Amino acid sequence: MKRRHFLSLSGLVSGACLIPAGIARRIHAAALRTSGPLFLAPENTWIDLYAEFDGGGFNLHLGDPHAEPQYPNLSEFIGDKGFNPDIDEDLREYAVEWRRYEPDFDEEEEGAIAMLKEELNHPIDGMEREKWLEWEFKAFENPMAQAYHYLSGLTLKNLNCATETDRGLGGVDLIEGPNGSNYDPFCYVDSLQALASLQHRLNELDEGACIRIV
Numbered sequence: 001m002k003r004r005h006f007l008s009l010s011g012l013v014s015g016a017c018l019i020p021a022g023i024a025r026r027i028h029a030a031a032l033r034t035s036g037p038l039f040l041a042p043e044n045t046w047i048d049l050y051a052e053f054d055g056g057g058f059n060l061h062l063g064d065p066h067a068e069p070q071y072p073n074l075s076e077f078i079g080d081k082g083f084n085p086d087i088d089e090d091l092r093e094y095a096v097e098w099r100r101y102e103p104d105f106d107e108e109e110e111g112a113i114a115m116l117k118e119e120l121n122h123p124i125d126g127m128e129r130e131k132w133l134e135w136e137f138k139a140f141e142n143p144m145a146q147a148y149h150y151l152s153g154l155t156l157k158n159l160n161c162a163t164e165t166d167r168g169l170g171g172v173d174l175i176e177g178p179n180g181s182n183y184d185p186f187c188y189v190d191s192l193q194a195l196a197s198l199q200h201r202l203n204e205l206d207e208g209a210c211i212r213i214v
Contacts, residue, residue, distance in 0.1 A: 048064075051189060053214075057188055060144070060211075062150050085116075172187060
């Protein structure tokens with residue numbers, strides 16, 4: 001069962017407290033009059049949240065949903081694994097642990113370390129790239145995961161507010177991943193009205209974040 005944190009964003013439902021009733025009524029009325037809700041975008045924007053329709057609701061992306069992965073260089077990758085790329089002994093330990101060199105590879109050690117040093121400033125490739133895509137990219141670096149981590153760090157919810165059954169204008173789910181793991185985390189917004197309510201809350205927090213529907 002996926003772990004869900006419901007964010008109540010409507011001032012119209014019992015117990016909800018984040019969206020003022022007047023704003024909620026305007027959003028609701030605009031949705032009835034037109035094909036979409038009332039969006040109150042910020043005057044100054046420095047964060048783009050893209051809402052991609054999936055047939056029922058919207059998946060949120062922090063940045064371009066179709067952007068190519070930005071691979072770290074080997075030095076950054078080695079550092080993230082707890083090794084110092086500026087120390088030969090750490091490079092040796094990395095070669096044993098990650099490149100599967102034999103622990104007693106003394107005859108090859110000088111050449112292996114020299115090869116690693118030549119690669120330090122280049123984007124990762126091969127096995128390192130596969131491992132990064134499997135873990136770091138899925139859990140942290142892809143646009144959906146970044147939207148999850150960004151929103152989960154904001155004050156979007158009062159724990160005494162409405163429950164999942166009292167959606168009002170709709171809601172946002174922060175979904176950690178399959179079986180409660182932190183693989184493939186994402187944010188799901190179930191309606192246009194909920195997107196408008198989320199935009200209002202981001203404006204209140206002065207985040208400079210603009211939700212763009214794609």
